[in-house]
Amino acid sequence: MSKRIIQIDLNRVEGDLDFQLELEGGKVVDARCIGSMYRGFEQILISRKPKDSLVITPRICGICGTAQLNAAVLALEHLGGIPVPPAAMRIRNLCLMAETVQSDLRQSFLFFTADFCHPKYEPRSFYQKARAAFLPFKGSVHRGALEHSRHIVEIIALFGGQWPHSSYMLPGGVTTPASSRHIIDSLSILNKMTRWFEQDIIGTDLDSWLALQSADEFFTWLTAKDTHTNSAIGLFTLMSRDIGLHHLGFGTPHMLSYGAYDDPADAGTFPPQRKHLFRAGFLNGDTGNVEPFEQAEITEHVRYSWFQPYTGGRHPFQGQTIPDYQPHSDRYTWCKAPRYQDKVVQTGPLADALIDSEPLIRSLYQAEGGNAWLRQFSRLRRTARLLHKMREILHELAAHPNDPHMISPDTLEIPDGEGFGLVTAARGALGHWLQVTDGVISRYQVVTPTAWNASPKDSAGRHGHWESSLIGLTVDDPDDPVEIGHIIRSHDPCLVCTVHVLDTGKRITLWP
C-alpha cells in the first residue's frame, strides 16, 4: 500500500501551526500537530512585577487579547483576594463577548464556509448558492462578515481605549465606568450587528432562533421557510450534511469548560467558588456525565514537545517551560500536552454548550455525536446567545448608572503567593497560573485553548484532540485534501491552510 506524508501549515496571527499527516491508501494513519513557533511569554514574565502581566499577556494573541487580559487580572485578584464590583464584571463580560463574536463570525464565514465553494463541489446542487453566499470577497455572507465583524470590537475600544492588546482591566475592576455615552454607542454597534445576524445569518429574529430546543425542532425549522433554508446557517447546515461533515472529525469524547463570564450576582465570592453565566464542568466521554470542574486535575506533559524533559504530567503550579529544541528527535512541537484527569480533552464552543446544557446542542449531540458540523454549528449558536446576553448586560449597566467600576485594593502591591485565572476565550478554556515570590513573578504558566486542542501526544503516547479527529479519515485526493480542511477549520485554527507534499517537494494550496 502506498504511503505518503503531507504537511499542512496553518499560518495564524498568534502563532504558527502545521499538521503532518501520514496517509496509507488515502487513509490518515497518523497525525502530528506541530506548533512551529516558540513564543516565550512565560519566560518574559519571570522576575517582573505581577501587574506587568496586564500589559504583556494581552500581546499573546491578536485575536483573543481581551481573554488573556481577563485571565491575567483574575489570577492577580485570586492571589490577592481582591474583590470586584458587579459593574466591572459586566464591562469585562461585555468586552469578552464582543471579542468572541468577532472571532466566531470571522472563523465561520471568512474561513470555514469558503470551502463549500471548492471546485470539487461543482456537481453538487448547492454549488451556485455556496458561491453566491460564501465565495471570498464576492459572496454576500463573506462580504457581510468582513464588514460587520470589524465593528463589534469597537465596543472594547470604547471601554478599553483600544483593541487589540488593551489593558483596561485592573485588580479590583476596570479603568472606565459605563457612561451613558458608552452604553448608547455600544447599543448602536450591537443593534447593527444583530440586524445583520438576524437577516443574513439566521433568517429570523434572535428570540425565535434561540427558542429552538431540540434536533427535531431545528430540522423542522430549517425547511419551514425559504428564509430559513437560504440563511447562512441554513446553507451551511445543508451543505455540511450533503458532504457528510456530520459523520466526520469527532476527536476525543472528553470535553472541558472553565465556565464563561463571571456572574455579577455572585460578585461577593472569589474564584473558584464564583459562579459563571455559562457553567463550568468536565463532560466525561466514557459516562456521558458532566462532572464538577477542578483545576487541580490539570497537568501538562512534554514527552513529545521541544522542552526540557520531565516525567509524566505536571500541574501548572509545578509547571516548567524551558525550551529545548530537538528537531531530529521524536519530539515535534512547541505545544505542551495538557490533560485533565489524565484524559485527552477538547475545549471550545461545542464543549461549552454541552457542559452548560444548552438544549439544542445537547439534542443534536445525542443524535449524532460531536462531529465537525456540530462543532461549527455550536460556534454560531454561541454568537446568537452572546448577542442576546450583550444586550442584557448593556441594559443592566444602564439600570445601575452610579455603581462603582472599581474597588481600589487595600494595597497597590500584589502580595507573595499564588493564584489562577480561568476564562473562556473564543477557542475555549484559557488559564493563567501565577506565583509571586519576593514581590516579583517567580512562575507564570499559560495554558491556551489551542494547547488543549492542538496538543501533541502525551507521556502515554496518546494523541491530542485535533490529531485524533483526523486519524482514520479517508481522503479522496491527497493532492487536494479538502476533507482535511473542513475538519481542521471546524476546530478554529484560524487562517489559510497550505499543503506541502514532502515526498516531491511540490507545494499546493488547500483551496482557497
Place this chain on the structure above:
Amino acid sequence: MALSQMRHIICFGNELHGDDGFGTRVYAQLHRLSWPKNIEVFNAGVAGLNALRFLENCSQAILVDALVNFGNVGEICVLRPEDLADRPEQLTGHGLGLPYLLEALKVVRDPLPDILIVGVEIAAVSPFSSVLSDKTEQAVPKTVQLIRGLLSE
C-alpha cells in the same frame, strides 16, 4: 488634517522570522525620521485583518512587506495592488497576507486609497531568527530612500 491629504506608510512583517522581518526593520528606520503632519508611519506587524484600520482616513498608502518570487534576492520592487491579483500566495503571508487584506479593503472601503506596495525579494523566512540576510539587510536603507522619494513626488 483633511482625509484627502493624509498619506500612510504601513509596514508588515514578523521580526522573529528572519527576512520576514524586513518590513518591521524598515519601519524602525522610517519611525526615526521627521515627517510632515500629513504622513503617518505604522508598524502593522502580523496584524492580519486588523490592519484594515491603518488603511482608513488616508488618500494614499504605501505598504511595505517581504516578497517571494518577484525578482532576485535583495531586489526592491514597487507594485500596484493589481500586480498581486493573480498571485495570492506570493507574498510571505503574515496572517492572511497582503493580497487578502487588499481584497478585504475593497469590500469595506469605497473609494479606495491610492496604494503602492514596496517590497524586497527575500532570501529566506527563518523561524526563531531576528537577523536579516545580508542582501535583505542592505535593501533596508535603500527602501527607506525609495519611500522618501515616492512621498516627495
